[in-house]
Amino acid sequence: MTIKVGLIGCGGITGTHIRGYLRIPEQVKVAAVSDVVTANAEKRAQEVGGAEIFSDYNEMLAKADIDAVDICLPHHLHKDAIVAAANAKKHILCEKPLCLTVQEAEAVQQAVSQNGVTLMCAHNQLTMPPVARVKQMIQEGTFGKVYELRTTDSFFNKFDPKNMGWRAQRAMIGGGELIDTGYHPTYLLLYLASSEPVEVTAMLSKHRLEFMDGEDSAQVLVRFADGSVGNIVTSWAYVPASITEKFSLVAEKGSAYSYGSDLFYKLNGEEEQKIELSSVDTFAEEIKDFVTCLQEGRRPVNTEVEGTNVLKVILGAYKSVEEKRTISLADMA
Template sequence: MAIIKIGLIGCGGITAPHVKGYLRIPEQAKVTAVSDVVAANAEKRAQEVGGAEIYSDYNEMLAKADIDAVDICLPHHLHKDAIVAAANAKKHILCEKPLCLTVQEAEAVQQAVSANGVTLMCAHNQLTMPPVAKVKQMINEGVFGKVYEIRTTDSFFNSFDPKNIGWRGNRSMIGGGELIDTGYHPTYLLLYLASSEPVEVTAMLSKHRLEFMDGEDSAQVLVRFADGAVGNIVTSWAYVPAAITEKFSIVAEKGNAYSYGSDLFYKLQGGEPKKIELSGVDTFAEEIKDFVTCLQEGRRPVNTEAEGINVLKVILGAYKSVEEKRTISLSDLV
């Protein structure tokens, strides 16, 4: 099977775990080109991968480099243009979250990917967590019956201050606040476990501690799904959550399940509580391997632009819900 040649678009901090992932599968992939407007960043990544062509402009890299796919690790507001340019250059795409920032950008992404017949995978690394994969399997097999409610969380004490927050402190660049950044993880996790289209969103945003931010530092979001299930997202940069706070939980017709991010706990009606012990993984490395394997096998990624757009719409719906103080129908988003 041919080795997939990768071009990095953006060589900042988030690129480090991506590079580590590629280095773990040298028989499947190799980073052959890197691009960044900051020369030192590009040079650092090129050195880490054992040598790669260096570009200051990703458009030049797309035109000249010998690559099959790109890995986009740019600030949020730059994602759409990079995706469209890569798709038009017939390169497959792995893009860090969020997919983009507006419904209009999402439509442009969808059109470019479809028109050029390329594969786009959203970099939703938490889907590779073993408890997530296991509970998803059990849901699909009907172990729990109809799912009633799902809760996902991702909160921690973030040490951001005005001196180190960078572009994330600017609403126009990040696309909002914490919800569209770290909060993106529990949002895509919620939609993955729901297995139904999100249709309505109600939200409350807070600025508990990081007052200098343009956007929120915390969010709680309720999501109604087409099959009647209800989801709850809790996410924050403001605090360390209580020790009992689960990573995800589901309550369903035949029982319930939850995880703190490692083992999976579940209980069926009339049965005893059970624990499935699971080994930890490097979620970024697993994500990278899955992307490359999808390209080699011609397989559809778990989360393509279609799933990425649904995640984005939930977040945009949450922002609109707060702005208009009402429940938002996602079909009305424009």
């Protein structure tokens, strides 16, 4: 069965999603596109080889012959689009973050559950081969009890007041860098952890992008129910040191880290091992997984449940900074 998809939002990130759809034409077709900017919608329709064009996604949901939608809107518009798509009985792929508040997340979960549709959060970095391999090793008990984890995502962002757009405004982005790029190492940390997050402590910084409402850098500590501790490091302010890993862990029986597309691990008393893995187009792999989940009736790894947990960690981090204390995630409501 070929899955027919409608794009909601045709901005910059949509191009990487289209690349994924075009790789698997036997499985999926982008049949409709919607954007309030007509030129953006026309451009995307042309890129997919022709698609029905709408200026209002509600009209697209009502009229287009589609099975699913791919939401690529600014953060503050996610919740309404998800709920509308779920109520129209369409399956959903939504760019990060899921939404901006716990109340919005509850509305999303209710709409998805009531309508029996599948929602997949666009957590593309989970498709990186080192992530899949180390997750398997953790589950197999290779490292024993995991003590600490660290995930990172930092780069020198060339944003300035002229080109940053909605991301410079806290009301639209939902905070600052942490809820945008920092969302990636947050979901990666929670994926690799073997337990539920229970406490969050954070420090936010504005090292360089002074014109932003929110932070340009963040460090977050997360305590999990099993006693393990996670550290998130993320920034738009700087190029990280060349030795900075994508993720690392220390555990009862050894340690591991990812550098580039390779995975390194060392068990106690043994020499360090290197597993060479091929790099992949993570967005294309994400798109393929979404389409395959729909065709097979399989639950995505990262649904609205996982998306809500990620959101709670980030919102807990913001609350930690505001109140200058450690936040219990059980109190995030």
